[in-house]
Amino acid sequence: MRGWLEELAGRVRLWHAQEGLRAKALLCGGIFRRAEAHPRATATASSSALSFSRRKCLVVLCFAAVSVRAYAGVYYVTVAGLGGEPDYEQRFTAAARDLDRVFKGSGSGAHVVTLSGKDATRARLTEVLASVAREAKAEDDFVLVLIGHGSFDGVEYKLNLVGPDVSGAELAGMCDRIAARRQLIVNTTSASGGSVAALRRPGRGVVASTKTGTEKNATVFARYWVEGLQDPAADVDKSDSVSAMEAFQYADRKTAAFYESQKRLATEHAVFEDTGRGEAVRAASGSEGALLSTFTILRTGASQKAANDPARQQLLAKKEDLEQKIDVLKYGKAAMDPAEYKKQLTDALVQLAQVQQELDK
Numbered sequence: 001m002r003g004w005l006e007e008l009a010g011r012v013r014l015w016h017a018q019e020g021l022r023a024k025a026l027l028c029g030g031i032f033r034r035a036e037a038h039p040r041a042t043a044t045a046s047s048s049a050l051s052f053s054r055r056k057c058l059v060v061l062c063f064a065a066v067s068v069r070a071y072a073g074v075y076y077v078t079v080a081g082l083g084g085e086p087d088y089e090q091r092f093t094a095a096a097r098d099l100d101r102v103f104k105g106s107g108s109g110a111h112v113v114t115l116s117g118k119d120a121t122r123a124r125l126t127e128v129l130a131s132v133a134r135e136a137k138a139e140d141d142f143v144l145v146l147i148g149h150g151s152f153d154g155v156e157y158k159l160n161l162v163g164p165d166v167s168g169a170e171l172a173g174m175c176d177r178i179a180a181r182r183q184l185i186v187n188t189t190s191a192s193g194g195s196v197a198a199l200r201r202p203g204r205g206v207v208a209s210t211k212t213g214t215e216k217n218a219t220v221f222a223r224y225w226v227e228g229l230q231d232p233a234a235d236v237d238k239s240d241s242v243s244a245m246e247a248f249q250y251a252d253r254k255t256a257a258f259y260e261s262q263k264r265l266a267t268e269h270a271v272f273e274d275t276g277r278g279e280a281v282r283a284a285s286g287s288e289g290a291l292l293s294t295f296t297i298l299r300t301g302a303s304q305k306a307a308n309d310p311a312r313q314q315l316l317a318k319k320e321d322l323e324q325k326i327d328v329l330k331y332g333k334a335a336m337d338p339a340e341y342k343k344q345l346t347d348a349l350v351q352l353a354q355v356q357q358e359l360d361k
Contacts, residue, residue, distance in 0.1 A: 057225070072136060072139040073109035077182065079125060080116035081148025081189065082160045088218065092148050093117060098226045099145060099345045106298050120148075122164045129174040142180035144171075144295060146187045147222045151193030152213025154242045157307070169197035176201070184244050184295055185330075188222035191215065193271060193280065202276035205291045206246055211253075211280065217267040224254035229298050239323060240301040245292040251347055294324040322352045 047141035080096035083089030093116045100114040113128050115121075131146075136142060149160040157168035160292050175183060181205040186194050192212020198208045209221035226235040234242050236249075250271045259266040271280035274291035326348050331342050 042095065058351045072137075073111055073143060074106070074141045074143060075111045075136050075178075076103040076113070076130065076143045077128055077147070078103070078112075078113075078114045078116075078122055078145045079147065079159070079161075081120055081146070081150075082162050083150065084160075088119075088149070092222075095147050095222050097231070101230050102298065111168070118162060120164045122166045125161070125166060126174065128316075129178070133174075133177040135261055136178050136180045138181050140176050140180045141295070142183045144175065144183075146185070146192070147226075148189050149218065150187070150189035150191040150195065152216070154190040154213070157191060157195035157198060157213055159187075161196075168195035170197075172199050172201070175199070175204070175205045182291070182295060182296070184292075186244075187223060188219060188225060190218055190268075192219075196253075196271070196273050196280045199275050200273045201292070204276060205272060205274035205295055206280070207244070207272045208280060209270050211271045211282070219255075219268045220258055221251055221255050221268055221270055222332050224251035224258075227251075227254065232300070235300065239344070240299065241296045241320075242298045242300065243293055244295040244297055245289060247297055248292060290327070294327050296320060317350065319355045322348055322355065325342055326352070344357050 016086060020100065021157040032306070060072070075097075078096050078099045080092040083092050096114050096116045098312040100112060103110055103112045111132075114134075115124055115128065132142065136201055148161055151158050151160065151165075153205070158165040159168075159171070171185075175185065181203050185204065186207045187199070188209045191209035191210060191213045194204050194207050209219040210216075225247060229242055229248045234246050236246050248270065255268065256266065269282065272289070272292060273280040274289065275287050278288060283289075325347065329336075329341065329345050329348065336344075342345050
């Protein structure tokens with residue numbers, strides 16, 4: 001217990017260190033900014049109180065979205081597209097194989113399908129995503145990882161596959177039929193920035209290895225995305241899990257270091273979009289980043305053991321819900337009364353410590 005409390009204290013210090021970022025409430029950042037910018041917002045004491053009351057209500061609504069859920073499964077689909085050359089073929093297939101191994105070892109709730117080589121066809125991908133659409137429930141998570149070459153003609157993005165390619169709009173349509181409310185698409189291909197507009201929607205995080213469709217050189221982002229899911233250093237908050245945001249930041253940092261070490265001008269700049277409404281960004285800002293921060297891609301250590309133990313799965317689900325609640329608090333601090341923020345944060349941390357103590361038994 002002492003070790004857990006020391007770890008908890010460290011995490012509290014980390015959260016407080018991040019509070020100066022003035023992050024807004026989850027999913028409500030744009031509303032808060034518009035309310036604060038309204039010319040009537042500070043006209044009178046009563047209107048200020050009303051504005052604060054409205055912001056507080058919005059934070060409450062955000063908390064309502066974070067409710068204790070049954071232990072959910074995760075559907076992982078990885079596609080390594082057409083390499084075109086032996087070197088690329090080997091690189092793409094190896095990355096897909098590594099992800100397949102990592103995902104299959106992540107817990108009993110993992111449903112994993114990997115397509116590479118001759119299986120990486122449009123027909124096979126359509127079949128796999130249709131199968132996921134039939135099986136996945138609303139409370140499940142869905143992760144699609146695209147590896148390989150992409151193209152963008154200024155209007156439409158396409159993933160290069162064996163035989164006919166598949167467009168970003170077609171991929172979005174297939175994923176829209178999947179019931180999972182929380183989805184993540186990681187497009188590590190060249191020109192992947194051109195796919196964001198087609199793929200984004202509320203409840204779906206989209207990561208692209210290039211900031212636009214015009215960055216068309218082969219990318220190295222996939223290499224470091226895979227590495228991040230195997231390197232304990234990626235678990236920055238030491239929660240025995242890797243979030244989409246942690247994986248993104250790890251891969252982005254390593255990609256930049258690669259180009260610096262090679263003394264080459266970077267030809268890829270990773271971005272993400274996770275509100276379903278905005279433009280892709282390079283770093284968390286406002287409500288951008290809230291979904292990625294709470295989307296667990298992979299459990300490790302004690303969390304992975306709990307995920308494989310039916311008796312502990314409900315406790316694990318409660319732990320992850322509390323961690324999401326704490327992230328909502330972090331994003332909503334600017335809209336909350338300081339005393340209320342401190343109280344809710346303390347209550348959540350105490351509950352988290354109690355759940356962790358039960359998991360550690």
